[in-house]
Amino acid sequence: MLEIVLLAMVAAFLGLRLYSVLGRRAEHEEESVPQRFEGGDKGAGLAPGNVAPAQAVAAAPQRLAQLEGVMPAVERGVREIAAADGKFDLPAFMEGARAAYRMVLEAFWEGDKETLRSLCDDSVYAGFVAAIDAREAAGEKLENSLIRIEETRIHSASLDGRMARIAVLFVADIAAVTRDAEGNVIAGSLDDAIESRDVWTFSRNVSARDPNWMLEETDEG
Numbered sequence: 304m305l306e307i308v309l310l311a312m313v314a315a316f317l318g319l320r321l322y323s324v325l326g327r328r329a330e331h332e333e334e335s336v337p338q339r340f341e342g343g344d345k346g347a348g349l350a351p352g353n354v355a356p357a358q359a360v361a362a363a364p365q366r367l368a369q370l371e372g373v374m375p376a377v378e379r380g381v382r383e384i385a386a387a388d389g390k391f392d393l394p395a396f397m398e399g400a401r402a403a404y405r406m407v408l409e410a411f412w413e414g415d416k417e418t419l420r421s422l423c424d425d426s427v428y429a430g431f432v433a434a435i436d437a438r439e440a441a442g443e444k445l446e447n448s449l450i451r452i453e454e455t456r457i458h459s460a461s462l463d464g465r466m467a468r469i470a471v472l473f474v475a476d477i478a479a480v481t482r483d484a485e486g487n488v489i490a491g492s493l494d495d496a497i498e499s500r501d502v503w504t505f506s507r508n509v510s511a512r513d514p515n516w517m518l519e520e521t522d523e524g
Contacts, residue, residue, distance in 0.1 A: 366392045380460030384467040388509040391467075399516065400471045400505060401455055407518060411435065412445045423518045424506070442484030450476040450496045458502045462509070468519065470504040 367385055370378050370393065385391045403422055410418035414435045419428055438445070454474040461468050477499045481490040504520040507513075 366394075377457050377460050380462065381457065381469070383462040384460060384469070384509065387462055387465070388467065390514070391509075396469065396516070397455060397457075397471070400469075400503070401452065401473075403505070403516075403518065404452070404455075404473055404503065405449065407431075408447070408449070412447050414439065427518050427521065443489070444482045446480040446482060446493065448478045448493060450478060453498075459504075465508050465510045466506060467509050468504055468506045469516075470502050470520075473499070473501050473503065475499050475501075 367381065370381060381393060385393070406418060407422050409415075410422075411431055411434070416432055416435065419431050423431065452473065452475045454472070456472050458470040458472040459468075460470070475498070476496040478493045478496045479491040480488055480493050483489050500523065502522045503518055504522075505516040506519040507516045
């Protein structure tokens with residue numbers, strides 16, 4: 304009995320943590336959800352190598368919109384990424400991050416390992432799979448709902464060699480319920496939403512042909 308209770312607590316906790324990274328679409332949002340998390344329009348931007356980094360940034364100021372008011376270190380990191388990748392588009396990245404947040408959470412809740420595999424790196428994927436397997440072994444099911452995403456903003460950004468990393472803070476209201484094999488509620492409530500603050504780090508090799516960013520790390524905000 305103690306093991307079942309502990310598994311339920313772990314599943315509920317991971318359900319909340321994961322929902323602040325990609326979950327079910329909020330009722331009032333009308334954003335389209337891409338099948339993959341891309342950092343921008345493949346047909347837009349400047350090809351890296353055709354233009355000097357400084358020129359690439361100056362030639363497309365709209366790509367760096369949403370930088371006003373951010374910390375100097377964050378702005379510097381974003382500009383370094385944009386200089387290294389002429390197709391990087393910050394507004395498109397943020398839109399993709401919100402979509403990825405929903406997709407990952409929904410996949411976790413439903414036990415969709417294939418979708419998680421396409422969006423997460425090895426370590427994050429392994430953590431999700433372990434939680435899914437433990438939940439299924441206990442005969443438990445998650446019934447979570449993303450009420451709304453209150454805020455999405457860049458928490459940090461850096462370029463390490465050719466590897467770009469951008470951490471995004473998600474502040475969301477989430478309702479979560481865990482049911483046992485008989486359908487009884489053993490944790491949470493759909494009537495009470497809880498504010499979740501999570502920082503998810505996405506990474507991408509700016510030299511790679513693949514435009515998709517991968518979820519590299521999840522942490523509390």
